[in-house]
Amino acid sequence: MELKVNQDNCLGCGVCVVACPVNVSISPEVAGGHGSKTEEVIMMVENGVIKLFSEEKCTKCGTCQLFCPTDAIWLE
Amino acid sequence: MVSNTKEVRALDFDVERSAEEDRKLSFKDEVCIGCGICEKCGICEKGRRDAIELGDIGAIVRTDADESKICVDENKCVLCGMCSVSCPVDALEFTIDGESIKDMDVYPKLLSSAEIDEDTCIYCKACETACPREAITIARDLPERSQLVTGEIEIDKDTCINCGVCEEMCPADAITMDHKLPTSYDPTVSSDINVDTDKCVYCLVCKKACPVDAIKAVCRSCSYGEYDLNPEDSEIKGSSFIDDELCVRCGWCEEICPVDAAKVKKPFEGELTIDEDKCTTCGACVDICPCDVLSFPQPAEAGQMVDKVFKDEKYCIYCGACENVCPVEAIEVKRTAVDHTPTKSKSWESKMDSLKT
Structure with missing residues (x-):
């Protein structure tokens, strides 16, 4: 399975960034709704849309997909 | 929340070899709980053969991904039967010449069971409601109101x-x-x-x-x-049924039964620990747990701090599914005892022992 994003669908809400348990453990400040200080995280919102940085860190738990309101991030 | 079951969608598979004896491994995806115990496959002395790979269980259970929970590499599988013996829910069946090795005395078998005593049961349906796998059906005939x-x-x-x-x-x-x-x-x-x-x-x-x-x-x-009322007219008659295929022997029915009619024997003993500091409350473990051991606590009043995840080990079968699915390694499942039928084979004995962690 692979983590996929569709930037056309993305609203840039950042819910996946906050919900992703791996993101939060790499960069705890994102849990509070702040941007990440490091690019080590799996995904971040950049210029208003989601962008994958270190997708190899994804454990395929499916949390981002459960929370994304627009089906812009999913596992396939 | 999501529930750890899938509809039957033809994700089952068979691996087969036939020479002098016909050996066959059959997998039932809808029975599989995604615990990953079968990944410790291989009875031979070299140890793990890595013929079985657990899928991305979190995504498979929580999204509508159409993927099998485990994959078997047919080229690596030697059809030894270890995965079938160690599966706590009988999702993998292994047969030799058409006979299940669960019915053969030479092979060890995990000891677990769930029963409802019909003589004691009052057909209150608490177990049917609580069963996390919807494995229990209680049928009851209520008395005529006019007789009461x-x-x-x-x-x-x-x-x-x-x-x-x-x-x-x-x-x-x-x-x-x-x-x-x-x-x-x-x-x-x-x-x-x-x-x-x-x-x-x-x-x-x-x-x-x-x-x-x-x-x-x-x-x-x-x-x-x-x-002038006949006490027999007020009797509630009924019957109980546990679907052995779906039942995971979690013990919910035994715990919730008000008259101690349900008895459950679990195959493993162990310990479940959750590191609250690492947990990010993503809910993967809550969704994956086949036994509803884990839940998110609700604060009784606004502003009250509660634990991130609540566990009740009474219902835990120590399958380790939560540990495997946790993205941040916040969960540890230890198996300290494995209850199985005796076997004369030393290699089988040591393999059964290796299920302890």
Whole structure:
């Protein structure tokens, strides 16, 4: 399975960034709704849309997909 | 929340070899709980053969991904049967010449069971409601209401003014009127009023409410006691059924049963620990747990701090599914004892022992 994003669908809400348990453990400040200080995280919102940085860190738990309101991030 | 079950979608598979004996491994995806114990496959001394790979269980259970929970590499599988023996829910069946190795004395077998004692069961359905796998069906025949309370009721139709008060107030819907519009030929608002004595519980509400005292009613139980009621008529009859294929022997039925009719024997003993500091409350473990051991606690009042994840090990079978799925390694599942039937084979004995962690 692979983590996929569709930037056309993305609203840039950042819910996946906050919900992703791996993101939060790499960069705890994102849990509070702040941007990440490091690019080590799996995904971040950049210029208003989601962008994958270190997708190899994804454990395929499916949390981002459960929370994304627009089906812009999913596992396939 | 998501539940750790999938519809049957033809994700099952068979691996087969036939020479002098026919060996066959069959996998049932909808029975599989995604615990990953089968990944410790391989009975041979070299140890793990890595023929079985657990899928991305979090995504498979939580999204509608159409993928099998485990994958078997047919080129690596030697058809030894280890995965079938160690599977706590019998999702993998291994047969030799058509006979399951679970029925062969030479192979060890995990000891687990769930039973409901029909003589003790009062058919309250608590277990059916609680069972996390929906494996329990309770069928019950309730007694006739008319056999539990008796009395007499009579409506004097000449006095009755067809106001409909009794019909509206009757809690058992036992009184019915045939309402109609009056005509000059027949200037009444109802043609008839009737009491269904099978439904009437002789509560006497109608008698008290009737504005013209047209109803005479008496409850015999209140006046004379229950001497004319047959205790056998109030008996609730029923039957219970546990679907062995779906049952994971979690113990919910035993814990929730008010009369101790359910008995569950679990295959493993162990310990489940959650590191609250690492947990990010993503909910993967809550969704994956086949036994509803884990849940998110609700604060009793605003502002109250609660644990991130609540666990009750009473229901845990120590399968390790939560540990595997946790993205941040916040969960540890230890298996300290494995209960299985004895085997003379030392390699099988040591393999069964290796299920401990």
